[in-house]
Amino acid sequence: MRKVGLGVIGLGVFGQNHVKVYAEHPYGELIAVCDIKEDLMKATAEKYGVEGYLDYREMLRNPRIDAVSVVTPDFLHRDIVVEAAEAGKHILCEKPLATKVEHAEEMVKAAERAGVTLMVDFHNRWNPPFAKTKEAVEAGELGDPVHAYIRLSDTMYVPTKMLSWASKSSVLWFLGSHTTDLARWIFGSEADSVYAVSGMKVLKGMGIDTPDYYQYVIKFKNGAVAALENSWILPETLPAIVDFKAEFVFTEGCIYVDTVQHGAFKKFMKNRWEYPDILAGPSLIHGRYIGFAKESISHFVDCIAQDKEPLVTGRDGLEVTKILNAVIESAEKKREVVL
Numbered sequence: 001m002r003k004v005g006l007g008v009i010g011l012g013v014f015g016q017n018h019v020k021v022y023a024e025h026p027y028g029e030l031i032a033v034c035d036i037k038e039d040l041m042k043a044t045a046e047k048y049g050v051e052g053y054l055d056y057r058e059m060l061r062n063p064r065i066d067a068v069s070v071v072t073p074d075f076l077h078r079d080i081v082v083e084a085a086e087a088g089k090h091i092l093c094e095k096p097l098a099t100k101v102e103h104a105e106e107m108v109k110a111a112e113r114a115g116v117t118l119m120v121d122f123h124n125r126w127n128p129p130f131a132k133t134k135e136a137v138e139a140g141e142l143g144d145p146v147h148a149y150i151r152l153s154d155t156m157y158v159p160t161k162m163l164s165w166a167s168k169s170s171v172l173w174f175l176g177s178h179t180t181d182l183a184r185w186i187f188g189s190e191a192d193s194v195y196a197v198s199g200m201k202v203l204k205g206m207g208i209d210t211p212d213y214y215q216y217v218i219k220f221k222n223g224a225v226a227a228l229e230n231s232w233i234l235p236e237t238l239p240a241i242v243d244f245k246a247e248f249v250f251t252e253g254c255i256y257v258d259t260v261q262h263g264a265f266k267k268f269m270k271n272r273w274e275y276p277d278i279l280a281g282p283s284l285i286h287g288r289y290i291g292f293a294k295e296s297i298s299h300f301v302d303c304i305a306q307d308k309e310p311l312v313t314g315r316d317g318l319e320v321t322k323i324l325n326a327v328i329e330s331a332e333k334k335r336e337v338v339l
């Protein structure tokens with residue numbers, strides 16, 4: 001089998017994960033990396049012994065590249081994805097696909113027109129408790145979906161120290177895109193309406209012009225309801241950056257998920273303690289990367305190599321973008337918004 005030639009555009013916090021996973025994929029060959037930050041681009045290209053580009057358009061002209069990851073900030077995916085599709089490259093786009101519905105539509109259409117694969121990296125579909133929840137639903141073990149609560153939040157570290165562009169996005173795009181995709185995937189239905197509230201106090205007071213939190217209820221076409229919560233203002237004293245809990249209730253059973261405070265790995269040191277991530281990764285265990293954040297990226301390469309449709313498509317990304325825009329509208333207008 002010919003190896004899939006791979007490139008990564010955007011080499012920040014998460015782009016580095018795409019690079020790592022591509023570099024060791026058995027069906028893939030990392031050909032090139034691209035970032036507008038020259039030092040970062042050169043350091044990454046050198047570390048992996050691959051070509052480096054400052055301009056993604058130039059990289060897209062490289063005939064050895066079959067597929068690219070787009071790992072630029074949330075609001076900078078559209079042009080790169082559309083141009084990559086037009087250049088005939090398969091695309092793995094980080095979540096959210098886009099922050100505007102018309103942009104997401106353009107991206108999906110561009111990929112369909114070009115006949116290339118467009119996958120969105122909703123990697124929580126590979127997060128073991130959620131993958132197992134979906135499996136139980138499909139096996140008919142739980143009956144019909146009724147209601148759910150999902151909370152995915154970050155400590156303040158993320159908007160204040162990790163992301164330089166937090167005020168140009170929001171916790172809804174950064175984390176709510178994951179929880180919204182999970183709710184529609186596990187409940188197997190599209191949203192009918194949403195009701196949302198959000199607040200701006202803490203981060204705005206620190207000069208970061210973005211909501212502190214969103215709480216929203218999604219009513220699905222099949223009658224199920226999900227209450228979702230995303231906050232970006234949890235204190236940095238928490239033992240993990242992320243707080244992620246979920247409860248799914250069905251007519252014949254329920255599932256409770258706690259992916260962080262599960263107690264499987266608690267690390268106590270002299271002056272501090274932490275609950276290190278053991279699910280997401282990619283983390284090195286005995287010299288090999290493991291974790292659901294690795295699995296979704298690997299899945300993309302598997303699908304291109306084997307000519308299969310990925311578990312998440314551009315259309316999933318478009319649906320999530322539609323729902324999250326309705327959430328923002330609902331919070332602004334203080335009323336339910338029908339999709």
Ligand SMILES: NC(=O)c1ccc[n+]([C@@H]2O[C@H](COP(=O)([O-])OP(=O)(O)OC[C@H]3O[C@@H](n4cnc5c(N)ncnc54)[C@H](O)[C@@H]3O)[C@@H](O)[C@H]2O)c1
Pocket residue numbers: 009010011012013014015034035036037040054056071072073074075076094095096163164165173174
């Ligand atoms: N940080 C995380 O934990 C995480 C997790 C999952 C997904 N994501 C998603 O991944 C995407 C990137 O997030 P991040 O945290 O890595 O951001 P980041 O700011 O750390 O990295 C983004 C990189 O994109 C580069 N860039 C911007 N415009 C470019 C262009 N035109 N061409 C080439 N490079 C360009 C920037 O210079 C920067 O190095 C976002 O959509 C985010 O939601 C992030």
